């Protein structure tokens with residue numbers, strides 16, 4: 361009996377020490393992220409070109425309209441401009457299957473590896489780099505093994521490796537193609553996951569403005585928009601992708617726990633994201649009068665998606681695997 365009590369006390373002590381460590385790390389990390397944000401000297405990107413048409417084809421996201429295409433709690437979008445095709449993130453592949461849901465969907469949609477020339481990784485999280493295995497290795501993979509990507513240009517938010525290729529770390533805002541730039545990393549700190557450096561893409565659509573394409577959105581919507589407004593002369597026209605609003609539900613569950621409500625929110629886990637936060641972000645975005653808005657369901661609940669859909673009734677775009685979102689001359 362005495363030994364049992366000692367064991368329970370030891371476990372409690374370890375948990376208290378762990379929580380204290382996480383608390384201190386979180387407070388230091390949040391302060392560091394905020395200082396980096398405030399001190400970043402952002403030079404304006406002018407004259408980086410424009411595209412007449414922009415097409416975003418979700419290859420991986422939570423929802424899919426047909427049983428022939430697989431949905432999962434990750435992101436991979438094929439982005440087409442007048443001159444380039446860019447693969448933005450490479451999905452989750454939670455079961456590390458081959459073909460992965462990404463390769464499966466690509467085949468169903470008639471898309472080959474040769475159909476894009478650039479890969480951009482938003483951040484090193486398992487649902488964006490093709491699984492935990494690749495996150496741990498600071499690499500990425502389109503299926504359960506790394507296939508030959510030939511001579512593609514790769515842009516990553518932190519130093520990431522890929523066999524035979526030299527990915528370019530775009531910590532700072534960088535033009536990567538005509539009318540396409542990464543807005544550079546905006547850091548944040550998560551209580552459990554630690555430091556997160558995430559980048560978003562900006563595409564300049566002729567006559568309309570900047571369309572932002574986002575992975576998980578750990579940077580927070582206001583900072584993504586403010587960074588883009590500092591960087592570009594053109595107005596913000598829209599935002600498409602993940603913004604991490606798991607208020608009532610979580611797509612990823614571990615032993616029944618709605619994990620995204622507590623992990624990845626970059627807040628104290630006992631102060632999760634509420635509908636008030638979502639509404640404040642919607643109000644912030646409304647002031648820009650965007651022409652296109654689409655929220656990924658991979659890290660947001662249906663309640664948040666409904667709030668966005670209702671707030672932008674004429675401009676909201678559903679994000680579903682296989683359903684093209686066309687902006688510009690292709691609309």
Ligand SMILES: [Zn+2]
Pocket residue numbers: 434435485487488575576602658659
């Ligand atoms: Zn994500």
Ligand SMILES: [Zn+2]
Pocket residue numbers: 483485576578624
């Ligand atoms: Zn993430």
